[in-house]
Amino acid sequence: MFEPYRAAADIDVVPSYFPIPGLGIVPVNAFVLKASQPVLVDTGLVPLSDEFMETLSSVIDIGDLCWLWLTHTDQDHIGSLWRVLEAAPKLRIITTYLGVGKMSLWNPLPMDRIYLLNPGQSIDVGDRTLTAIKPPSYDAPETTGFYDPKADAFFSSDCFGALMSEPVDNAAGMGAENLRKAMVFWATVDAPWLHTVDRSLFAESLGRVREMSPKLVLSAHLPVASDMTDKLIENLATAPEAQPFVGPDQKALEAMLKGITG
């Protein structure tokens, strides 16, 4: 876990990083949107649950949370889901039918604590209305991000992530070329289907983010990106043509382990 920081006056980032041996580090962010009905966006990594709960409680009284926006049910997004549910008795989980279905494969969500919202639908959280959006790339079918018009922020889930070499707290701080490479690499790992996608349909889906033109892009896997939405879109647009990702094989793993053990 790293220290929490502000993405905007009403948005706190609860950041951590996950190392992927041989490839780099992936930021794993949750967000606290301080709407009049406060919204937590995702719940971090399973192995860092104690640290996550501690850091979260330093930015908000967890009992005050009204909503958990669960972008999808991957392990790096549900790390403290059950603990948050317990600590915030009035909180309801915004997810989709598929999200509920996938959770029920191992630990069903309580039906009276869920709120089903599909892409294109909106929810009022007191002082603003959030609209659910299917991001242009994702790794799980239930994935739903959202747009907050008051903060002018697009919460993009796994989309626009980056596999980085070192932690930074602002995407612009990575340098343009470094950012492009890190984003394209992440996209080939997280969404290998991009290589087979119809290019014009993918361009249309990126175009919808360009039209939305949010000031802030808040990805689960990228440091905060402010005033650089066009750049992020341009970078992701090149991912389908990039080299497909192939993981290390057994021979490479043995070489890695030999390197570690000497």
Ligand SMILES: [Fe+2]
């Ligand atoms: Fe994911």
Ligand SMILES: [Fe+2]
């Ligand atoms: Fe993720």
